Amino acid sequence: MTRKQRRGVLIGTCLVVLGLAVGLVLYAMRDSIVFFYSPSDIAEMQLAPTQRIRLGGLVEMGSVERAEGTTIRFVITDGGKTLPVTFTGVLPDLFREGQGVIAEGTVQADGVFHADSVLAKHDENYMPPEVAAKLKANGMWRGDGEAGGASPQATN
Amino acid sequence: MIAEVGHYALILALGVAIVQTIVPLIGTRLRDPQLTSVAVPAAQAEFTLIGFAFMALMTAYVTSDFSVANVWQNSHSAKPMLYKISGMWGNHEGSMLLWVLILALFGAAVATFGKNLPRQLQANVLAVQGSIAVAFLLFIITTSNPFIRIDPAPFDGQGLNPVLQDPALAFHPPFLYAGYVGFSMAFSFAVAALIDGRIDAAWARWVRPWTLAAWMCLTLGVAMGSWWAYYELGWGGFWFWDPVENASFMPWLAGTALLHSALVMEKRDALKVWTILLAIITFSLSLMGTFLVRSGVLTSVHAFAVDPERGVFILAIMGVFIGGALALFAWRAPLLTQGGLFAPISREGSLVLNNLLLTVACAAVLVGTLYPLALESLTGDKISVGPPFFNLTFVPLIVPLLIAMPFGPLLAWKRGDLLAAAQRLTAAAVVSLAVIIVVLALNQNGPWLAPLGIGIGVWVIVGAATEIAYRVKMFDASGEEVWRRLRNLPRAAYGGALAHAGVGLMVIGLVATSAWREERIVALAPGSSVDIAGYQLTFKGVEPRIGPNYRERVGTFDISRGGKQFTVLHPSKREFIVERNTTTESGIHNGWRGDLYAVLGDELKDGAFTVRVYFNPLVRLIWIGALVMFFAGAVSLSDRRLRVGAPKRARSKAATATAGK
Numbered sequence: 146m147t148r149k150q151r152r153g154v155l156i157g158t159c160l161v162v163l164g165l166a167v168g169l170v171l172y173a174m175r176d177s178i179v180f181f182y183s184p185s186d187i188a189e190m191q192l193a194p195t196q197r198i199r200l201g202g203l204v205e206m207g208s209v210e211r212a213e214g215t216t217i218r219f220v221i222t223d224g225g226k227t228l229p230v231t232f233t234g235v236l237p238d239l240f241r242e243g244q245g246v247i248a249e250g251t252v253q254a255d256g257v258f259h260a261d262s263v264l265a266k267h268d269e270n271y272m273p274p275e276v277a278a279k280l281k282a283n284g285m286w287r288g289d290g291e292a293g294g295a296s297p298q299a300t301n
Numbered sequence: 302m303i304a305e306v307g308h309y310a311l312i313l314a315l316g317v318a319i320v321q322t323i324v325p326l327i328g329t330r331l332r333d334p335q336l337t338s339v340a341v342p343a344a345q346a347e348f349t350l351i352g353f354a355f356m357a358l359m360t361a362y363v364t365s366d367f368s369v370a371n372v373w374q375n376s377h378s379a380k381p382m383l384y385k386i387s388g389m390w391g392n393h394e395g396s397m398l399l400w401v402l403i404l405a406l407f408g409a410a411v412a413t414f415g416k417n418l419p420r421q422l423q424a425n426v427l428a429v430q431g432s433i434a435v436a437f438l439l440f441i442i443t444t445s446n447p448f449i450r451i452d453p454a455p456f457d458g459q460g461l462n463p464v465l466q467d468p469a470l471a472f473h474p475p476f477l478y479a480g481y482v483g484f485s486m487a488f489s490f491a492v493a494a495l496i497d498g499r500i501d502a503a504w505a506r507w508v509r510p511w512t513l514a515a516w517m518c519l520t521l522g523v524a525m526g527s528w529w530a531y532y533e534l535g536w537g538g539f540w541f542w543d544p545v546e547n548a549s550f551m552p553w554l555a556g557t558a559l560l561h562s563a564l565v566m567e568k569r570d571a572l573k574v575w576t577i578l579l580a581i582i583t584f585s586l587s588l589m590g591t592f593l594v595r596s597g598v599l600t601s602v603h604a605f606a607v608d609p610e611r612g613v614f615i616l617a618i619m620g621v622f623i624g625g626a627l628a629l630f631a632w633r634a635p636l637l638t639q640g641g642l643f644a645p646i647s648r649e650g651s652l653v654l655n656n657l658l659l660t661v662a663c664a665a666v667l668v669g670t671l672y673p674l675a676l677e678s679l680t681g682d683k684i685s686v687g688p689p690f691f692n693l694t695f696v697p698l699i700v701p702l703l704i705a706m707p708f709g710p711l712l713a714w715k716r717g718d719l720l721a722a723a724q725r726l727t728a729a730a731v732v733s734l735a736v737i738i739v740v741l742a743l744n745q746n747g748p749w750l751a752p753l754g755i756g757i758g759v760w761v762i763v764g765a766a767t768e769i770a771y772r773v774k775m776f777d778a779s780g781e782e783v784w785r786r787l788r789n790l791p792r793a794a795y796g797g798a799l800a801h802a803g804v805g806l807m808v809i810g811l812v813a814t815s816a817w818r819e820e821r822i823v824a825l826a827p828g829s830s831v832d833i834a835g836y837q838l839t840f841k842g843v844e845p846r847i848g849p850n851y852r853e854r855v856g857t858f859d860i861s862r863g864g865k866q867f868t869v870l871h872p873s874k875r876e877f878i879v880e881r882n883t884t885t886e887s888g889i890h891n892g893w894r895g896d897l898y899a900v901l902g903d904e905l906k907d908g909a910f911t912v913r914v915y916f917n918p919l920v921r922l923i924w925i926g927a928l929v930m931f932f933a934g935a936v937s938l939s940d941r942r943l944r945v946g947a948p949k950r951a952r953s954k955a956a957t958a959t960a961g962k
Contacts, residue, residue, distance in 0.1 A: 154645040159657060162698075166661045169694040170668055177689030178672075180682065199685055215822050215902070215911045234822045235535075235902035235913045238874075238883045 179249065184221055184228040192252045200228065200258055201247045209242055221248065221258070230258045237265040304369050307357025308448035311398075314350035314405070315438040317343055321408075321431030325424035329496075337420055340427035341412040347434060348409035355402045358447050362389045368454035371395060371447040377460040377879050379850040387471030388461040393595060393611070394447035396474055400591070401437045403475075403482040404430065407511070411486065418507060425493035426486075433485055436618045444611045460879035463851070469529040477522030477549055481587040483515020484556055488584035491577045492626055495633040500573050505566035508580070510938060512563060516556045517934035523549050524927030535885035535900045537820070537915040539923060542691040547670045548590035554663035555583040558656045565649045569714060572653070574634050579656070581630060585623040586663075592619055593670075647717040651709035658702040665694040703757050703808060706801055707764020711771065725771050729763035744817065754812030761805030765798040796937025803929030810922025813895075819916040826909040834916035836897055837861045838870070843901070843910065851875045856901045856910065858888065872901040896920050 181199040182190075192198065200221055208220035216233045219242075230248055240246060240263065248260035321343035328336030358371070362385050367373040375392045376385055389395040408430040415423050441447070464470075490508045494500040526549065531539040540546060559579045565572045596612025643649050669686045676682055707729060711722040737756035744752065770776070772794060773786035823831050830839040841857035855873040859866065870888030877884070890897040895918035902911030 148642055151642045151645060155642070155653070158645075158654065162657050162661050166665055166694070166698060169697055170665055173669075173690045173693040174672070177687070177693055179685045179687060181684060211905060215824050235900060235911050238535075238885055 181247075183223040184226040185223055187228060187252060187258075188226045194251055194253050197249065197251055199247050199249050200230070200260070201245070202228075203245055204240070204242050206242050221246065228252075228258050229256070230260050232260040232263055234261075234263075236263055239265040241265075303357045303360050304366070304448045304450065307354040307361075308446065310350045310354040310357065311438065311442060311448075314347050314354065314401075315435065315442060317347045317350060318431045318434040318438055321347060322428050322435055325428040325431075326496075329421050329424050329428075334420070337424045340424040340431075344405070344408040344412035344427045344430065347431070348405040351398075351402050351405045351434075351438075355398055358395060358398060359386065359389060362386060365458065366454075367456070367458050368450050368452070369447075370449045370451045373451060373455050373458045375458070375461050377458040377850065379879065380461065380466070381849055383468065383471055384461060384466045387474075388465075390474045391461055391465045391470070394441070394445045396478070397437065397441050397445050397595070398447055399475065400478050400482060401434060401441065403478050404434055404437065404485060407483060407486050408434070411511075415507075421497065422490075422493055422504075422507075425496050426489045429489035429492045430485065433489075433622065436621070440611070440614050440618065444614055457879075460850070460877065463875065463877040463880050463882045463884045464533055466850075466877075467529060467533050469525050470533070473522055473525040473529060475522075476518045476525060480515050480517075480519025480522050480556075481549075481552060481590060483511065483518055484552060484559075484580075484584045484587050486511035486515065487559060487580040488626070491580035492629060494577060494637075495626075495629045498633055498636040500577070500637050502567050502570045505563045505576065509560070509563045509567060512556065512559055512580075513934055513938055516553070516560055517931050517938070519549070519553050519556060520927055520934070521931045523553055524924050524931075528924050531920075532887055532889055533884070535887045535913075537818070537887075537898050537900075537913075537917065539814070539920065542669070542686075542688045544670050545594055547666050548593045551663050551666055551670070552583055552586040552590055554659050554666070555579065555586050558659040558663070559583050561652045561655050561659075565652050569643070569649050571643060571649060573637055574639065575656070577634065577637070578630060579660070581623070581626045582660075585619070585626070586667075588615075588619045588622060592616060644716050646712065646719050648709065648712045648714045650717070651705065651712055654705060655702060655709065658698055658705075662695055662698040662702075665698060666691065669694065700757065703761055703804070706761050706804070707767065710765075710768040710797060710801075726764060726767055729760055729767050732763050733757070733760040748816050751812055751816035754816070755809055758805045758807075758809035758812065761808065762802045765801040765805065768801075769795070769798050792940040793937045796933045796935075796940065799933035799936060800930050803926045803933055805926070806922045806929060807926030810919050810924075810926060813919035814917045814923070817918045821914045823912055823914075824905055824909045825912045826907065831912070831914060833897070833914050834895070834918075835862060836867065836916070838897075838899065838912075838914060840910070840912065842908075843904075846873075848875065850879060851877045853886070854901070856888070856899075856912075858899055860890065860897065870897065870899045872899045874901055891921060893921070894918060 179197050179199050181201060183202055184200070187198075187200070202221040202223040205220040205222045205227060208218075210218050212218055212231075214233070215235075216231060217236060218229065218231050220227050220229050222228075230250075232248065232250075244265060247264045248258065249262045249264075250258055250260035253259050321340060324336050324343070325340035328334070328339065358369075360366075361369045361372050362376055363382070365372065365376060365378045365385065367376075371392065371394050375388045375395070380388065390399040408427060411418075411423065411426055411430070415426075418426075487508050490504065490511075494504055523546075526546070527539045530541070531537075559576070562572050562576045562579055566576045592612065592615045596615055669690050673684050673686055676684060707726055708719070708722050711717075711725055712719070733756040736759045737752045740752035740755050769790070772790060773783050775783055778786070819834050821831055821833050825831060825840040827840055827842040830837050832838075837860070839859040839861070841859060843854050843856045846853050846855050853873045853875040855871050858870040858872070860868045860870060868890050870890060872888035873886045875884045875886055876882075885900055888899040888901075895916055898915040898917060900913040902913060904910055
């Protein structure tokens with residue numbers, strides 16, 4: 146094999162692998178990233194029941210109720226609009242009324258958000274930055290110092 | 302007193318590090334042996350001083366000295382001793398001190414054990430190490446001083462985040478940092494080589510043991526982190542493709558590529574420029590990992606320490622070192638002599654393929670990790686890039702690597718024979734196919750790709766065994782000859798095969814758990830039971846218990862299998878009194894078939910509890926695989942060629958002949 150051919154094989158392999166990678170990344174970017182919305186955002190848009198999103202906000206005080214079995218219903222609010230959520234499973238340790246949460250799932254035709262996972266803040270100072278930003282925008286921010294500073298995105 | 306002395310030692314260390322950076326560089330420029338020789342004692346002094354500062358903070362933690370703000374924020378007198386100590390690096394300031402301590406330790410090791418290095422190279426390496434220390438010591442002293450006092454001293458501390466009070470997490474940061482910072486050695490060697498404008502095969506031989514040691518620590522550190530997430534966070538998963546996890550995984554991928562490319566450089570004196578670049582990239586990814594975790598730019602549930610001002614400082618450190626090194630690379634790399642091109646089908650060709658796939662997979666992970674940050678700062682749209690993205694991009698790139706893996710070691714250097722290698726791997730292929738068919742027959746409901754995944758894992762393991770069998774002529778020579786060859790085979794060969802087998806074990810564990818995990822979420826009243834994977838769990842009830850710094854409610858589950866009593870699980874909910882936090886302690890039974898994993902949820906009406914039960918088949922293999930890789934690294938590191946003083950001997954003709962085989 147000549148030097149030229151060897152170089153050809155090397156460059157060819159690199160291009161194939163890189164092309165494959167770029168293709169995969171672009172394909173995955175289209176289908177498997179999840180957008181983050183607040184109840185107000187969702188009220189303004191028409192979401193297909195198949196589109197997975199992340200919903201963030203505060204758990205409305207007094208809204209948590211246990212349905213049959215292990216199903217739990219609660220309401221997420223961002224100060225403006227609210228959205229009822231249903232979730233089957235074990236809630237995270239730090240899930241409490243009045244606290245920030247992020248739920249991932251789909252909005253069904255009945256207007257209820259069916260969550261298949263719920264994330265709560267991980268320690269006293271943690272507030273999902275998206276939630277903090279939305280709360281600030283809606284004037285519901287009860288800034289407890291640390292949590293505000295925690296999120297550079299909250300100020301953009 | 303001790304805190305002030307510690308603070309003073311840290312400032313002295315900064316002074317020493319500045320000397321260590323500047324004087325040897327001038328010395329090597331002027332070819333002045335006296336100035337050059339300053340590097341060694343300076344590195345040792347720097348380590349001693351930082352070690353002293355570290356011990357000072359440790360003393361404050363052990364004696365619960367709450368007049369030190371850092372201790373007050375992160376400790377409590379009622380905490381068990383292990384967590385008083387580990388609480389020291391469970392926070393930002395303490396963990397940065399640990400970071401520079403490990404950095405100084407590596408520098409001191411090069412100073413003390415690197416006597417066989419050329420003076421010039423050693424001095425340059427230590428100077429670069431010193432400059433990294435200067436940056437991080439400045440960072441600690443100006444933005445994250447762990448020795449600040451509070452007056453009056455509070456009566457008791459605020460405690461440590463309960464999820465961090467865990468044995469695996471006590472040792473996770475030291476190993477992770479040893480890995481991150483260990484790659485600084487490769488970086489320093491690379492920059493030193495660029496400053497010198499000279500590089501040869503011996504360079505690779507000096508760099509490899511350091512890279513290998515760092516890689517071992519990082520392997521263990523990442524595995525410990527995922528093990529902790531598995532049993533402590535109570536969600537039954539072990540890897541979430543969370544940005545913080547990715548931050549530790551990317552340096553691992555790049556470091557693995559570096560280990561392999563250094564091999565080509567050592568044996569064939571080729572791929573020099575690429576190896577240098579890879580060394581710079583690997584440490585840059587480590588710096589980026591530190592930045593992502595420590596700056597709070599991530600919207601991650603794992604980011605415990607958050608502070609944007611410090612983030613800007615680390616970003617500046619990153620900019621200076623990565624930008625500086627890359628600029629130096631662009632300027633000096635053309636001076637380095639190029640190795641020749643080689644045949645695509647050869648050992649070095651296969652290692653190039655390894656490097657290509659690993660770095661591209663690493664780049665895909667990088668894109669997925671940084672894209673949400675970039676998108677948000679550009680458009681304000683908030684997205685999360687989760688497991689589906691990485692499964693779709695990373696997995697297809699890594700599967701070809703796994704399939705090609707057994708071929709590499711069976712190809713000869715310079716010119717390999719793919720057909721001969723394929724013939725030798727016939728047995729491995731037959732075994733893997735048989736396994737695929739058996740697994741397919743046992744799991745006729747799918748998922749269909751999973752048996753293929755198991756087959757790939759088996760292929761990698763049997764392929765690694767084939768390599769050893771072939772090298773000792775297992776089936777061609779007499780028993781005596783095989784035995785002689787087994788003993789004479791270099792340990793690096795065993796290390797390599799073992800590490801590959803570890804990857805295979807891990808693949809099997811990953812595939813089995815992902816594909817056939819079972820999950821039940823039920824409301825259980827005392828006395829009722831749930832069936833999963835052939836086990837029956839009977840809920841016996843919940844009892845209160847008092848721990849050293851928490852109260853807990855412990856559930857009791859009788860597990861039976863086929864009507865026979867099997868074991869008892871005790872998942873619990875812990876309420877940490879000082880921190881006013883609850884954690885979930887899962888009850889796990891470790892079996893060879895898989896793990897039975899029970900989590901106690903909230904109390905419902907009439908004494909029933911929400912209970913989540915998982916069966917995770919073969920999940921152990923993931924961590925056993927990581928342990929095997931760590932052990933393989935240790936075996937390889939004990940090889941005579943890599944030991945101190947060995948390079949000269951290894952350059953003799955006989956040694957090269959066996960090594961090159």
